Amino acid sequence: MSLIEFYARNGREALGLLGQHLVLVGISTAVALAIGVPLGIALTRRPAWRRPVLGTANVFQTIPSLALFGFLIPLPLLGGIGARTAIAALVVYALLPIIRNTYTGVIGVDAAVVEAGRGMGMTDGELLRLVELPLAVPVILAGVRIAVVVGVGTATIAAAIGAGGLGVYIFRGVATVNDTLILAGALPAAVLALAADAGLGALERRLSRR
Amino acid sequence: MSPTATRRWCRATRVAVLLVSLVPACRRGDRIVVGAKNFTESDLLAELVAQQIERRTALTVERRLHLGGTFVCHQAIVAGEIDAYVEYTGTAFTAVLQHVPVQDPDSVWRAVAAEYLERFGLVWLPPFGFNNTFAIAVRRADAEREGLRTIADLARVAPRWRAGFGYEFLERADGFPGLARTYGLRFAAPPTAMELGLTYRALADGRVDVIAGNSTDGLIPALDLVVLEDDRRYFPPYHAAPVVRRAVLLRHPEVERALAELAGRLSDAEMRRLNARADVERQDLAVIARDWLAEHVPTP
Numbered sequence: 001m002s003l004i005e006f007y008a009r010n011g012r013e014a015l016g017l018l019g020q021h022l023v024l025v026g027i028s029t030a031v032a033l034a035i036g037v038p039l040g041i042a043l044t045r046r047p048a049w050r051r052p053v054l055g056t057a058n059v060f061q062t063i064p065s066l067a068l069f070g071f072l073i074p075l076p077l078l079g080g081i082g083a084r085t086a087i088a089a090l091v092v093y094a095l096l097p098i099i100r101n102t103y104t105g106v107i108g109v110d111a112a113v114v115e116a117g118r119g120m121g122m123t124d125g126e127l128l129r130l131v132e133l134p135l136a137v138p139v140i141l142a143g144v145r146i147a148v149v150v151g152v153g154t155a156t157i158a159a160a161i162g163a164g165g166l167g168v169y170i171f172r173g174v175a176t177v178n179d180t181l182i183l184a185g186a187l188p189a190a191v192l193a194l195a196a197d198a199g200l201g202a203l204e205r206r207l208s209r210r
Numbered sequence: 211m212s213p214t215a216t217r218r219w220c221r222a223t224r225v226a227v228l229l230v231s232l233v234p235a236c237r238r239g240d241r242i243v244v245g246a247k248n249f250t251e252s253d254l255l256a257e258l259v260a261q262q263i264e265r266r267t268a269l270t271v272e273r274r275l276h277l278g279g280t281f282v283c284h285q286a287i288v289a290g291e292i293d294a295y296v297e298y299t300g301t302a303f304t305a306v307l308q309h310v311p312v313q314d315p316d317s318v319w320r321a322v323a324a325e326y327l328e329r330f331g332l333v334w335l336p337p338f339g340f341n342n343t344f345a346i347a348v349r350r351a352d353a354e355r356e357g358l359r360t361i362a363d364l365a366r367v368a369p370r371w372r373a374g375f376g377y378e379f380l381e382r383a384d385g386f387p388g389l390a391r392t393y394g395l396r397f398a399a400p401p402t403a404m405e406l407g408l409t410y411r412a413l414a415d416g417r418v419d420v421i422a423g424n425s426t427d428g429l430i431p432a433l434d435l436v437v438l439e440d441d442r443r444y445f446p447p448y449h450a451a452p453v454v455r456r457a458v459l460l461r462h463p464e465v466e467r468a469l470a471e472l473a474g475r476l477s478d479a480e481m482r483r484l485n486a487r488a489d490v491e492r493q494d495l496a497v498i499a500r501d502w503l504a505e506h507v508p509t510p
């Protein structure tokens with residue numbers, strides 16, 4: 001059966017899985033942003049935290065997804081089986097690029113510019129809001145871009161814990177050696193990753209030109 | 211080009227071709243690659259096979275364990291990427307050869323051995339002895355409370371229960387679809403599709419109520435699970451045996467002799483015990499295999 005035939009016959013299911021996939025990546029990226037950006041900023045204010053925090057995020061990155069699921073299942077709030085657990089794992093994987101780029105972006109703002117702001121009598125909060133963050137946005141966005149592109153690929157493992165997504169076709173295809181089925185999951189995931197990369201790339205360019 | 215030069219060229223080419231063709235032959239001749247599927251028992255049996263070959267022959271054994279599911283190993287051995295791996299008769303019969311499941315162990319064995327040789331050039335050596343069928347497992351407390359002994363009993367409570375199954379079990383002809391038909395199983399929700407290893411955890415942790423594991427799995431006693439009896443004999447026999455490329459056995463008949471010593475030596479309980487040493491006690495596969503071989507297949 002060709003891929004086109006497969007989609008023609010299973011279009012509704014495929015769209016459903018694609019939707020689940022988008023939701024998994026969207027929610028996990030949003031949560032990772034909500035945690036990662038403030039944490040990255042905090043690291044620029046508390047240099048002593050840098051090593052332990054980035055070290056921890058690094059270590060998380062190296063935990064194989066199945067092992068991570070194994071740890072997560074018994075946990076009361078994040079755990080169990082299904083979308084919640086998958087999102088928790090995806091957040092863990094998305095954190096590192098976001099924290100690291102936020103830190104790098106903010107710390108990399110020209111010291112002279114910061115001094116000028118301070119000279120104008122800005123408070124720490126104003127300095128962050130009006131000077132450092134706007135100048136750091138392109139770098140932060142580059143981190144988000146990495147997190148999203150990697151996340152689109154990683155989200156295929158959500159199917160290992162009953163959370164659906166395009167990975168369902170990949171797992172099913174691998175279990176029955178059906179190449180069409182594997183491609184039916186892998187191909188849209190790849191296209192999705194490329195599209196996200198191009199979209200965020202364009203946004204990044206527009207913001208850095210300003 | 212003059213005739214002499216052409217002849218010289220031809221001879222040089224022939225010598226070069228001969229030399230090039232000898233290189234892989236030399237390299238592969240004294241090496242045998244043993245593969246395994248992606249679960250403990252397959253890894254463990256592959257380690258037993260590998261060590262037995264190492265003990266009894268002069269061959270070097272390369273281990274390619276934990277490769278993937280049935281089809282990955284099958285494709286690897288057909289392509290000659292691996293020379294041997296341990297397969298189960300029922301899996302080969304239904305999943306690889308695409309036959310309708312049959313319950314009689316002897317006819318399954320005969321069909322599998324004959325068709326593998328004819329279609330793939332693969333030889334089934336004598337089986338280890340145990341039968342690793344699918345095991346429909348539930349928590350002991352649930353089984354006792356509901357008085358569950360067989361899968362038919364399960365059908366009674368299933369509408370209130372949740373199931374978590376691996377992708378292979380959900381997709382295979384001898385997996386869930388046929389089981390559901392045979393026993394009239396209907397769960398509260400469609401079974402959750404999960405990675406097989408995670409289903410045990412989900413069951414032990416109360417996230418699902420029924421899983422399909424393997425009957426020789428060491429986690430069954432360790433997690434205090436109960437295997438429900440397949441009273442309608444739905445699952446076909448799954449006897450494990452080494453599958454080896456015929457080309458390898460022709461070149462190295464000593465491999466066949468070495469592996470024949472393992473035939474019939476492993477009972478269901480023995481296999482479950484070995485699996486428990488690996489999965490529950492976290493012992494090294496190589497150590498488990500060495501101990502077992504030293505005890506049960508002593509060097510004369």
